[in-house]
Amino acid sequence: MTEKGLQEAERCELIHVHEDIIKKVDRTMPDDETLYDLADLFRIFADSTRIKILYVLFESEMCVCDIAQLLGMTQSAISHQLRSLKQSKLVKYRREGKTVFYSLADDHVVTILAQGMEHIEE
Amino acid sequence: MTEKGLQEAERCELIHVHEDIIKKVDRTMPDDETLYDLADLFRIFADSTRIKILYVLFESEMCVCDIAQLLGMTQSAISHQLRSLKQSKLVKYRREGKTVFYSLADDHVVTILAQGMEHIEE
């Protein structure tokens, strides 16, 4: 027979994980909204242009135009990316006349990038 | 006049960053290949399904089918994602008969996710 219910997910013949592991996973797993936020955050780090911008800002606060020149990219491209970085609260900015200076918002940027580096350098 | 050379990048009237900052950036910036690898690594964390899989594996090694059930997703979807995680060396696996058990490959996974969590929880 083995008629498969259509709406329920496929099942293995036997479940390998113990009951208490399942319970623990349920307790530990953050809720979906948090997981989406977390994925969104890492998506910001998932682009080499944005990583370059962050590395540049390690050294000093900098205006959009200087970053663009340093990275050899257009002002528009950099501005778009700074927008993402700003929205994720990874960078902050201050205005000084016509110029807007960007800088790192907190230490997590450094830590996260450093951990990533450690991983790929193995 | 201010005739703009076409091939050179746009310039600000005056560069704000100091000469020595520029030099330091050039010294500190990892090469492009490394930056791409780093971006690729973070791209793996940029999806909530993969994050869920990693969270599940925090508790215990687990087979593909169990993960699929726990997350309410198809075997195929999970298998595809495990492939990415495997390629990034974030998970490892061992075969036991028909079953393949996956587990976390190293501690960076935990650290990186934890740092990400800290950031979004502020």
Added chain:
DNA sequence: AAAACATATGAGCAATTGTTCATATGATGA
């Protein structure tokens, strides 16, 4: 007010991505 400079932003396009569906591979037991 007008011109010039720095930055921001919207539309559009090519490229990438996550899932589904169908099917292939691999291992076990009858």
Added chain:
DNA sequence: TCATCATATGAACAATTGCTCATATGTTTT
């Protein structure tokens, strides 16, 4: 060897993304 279970994988499709181009906004100077 054949059927079955567990896993892997290729093709296809919708959705997302990063850049470019054109233009808008905001600030300073004349």
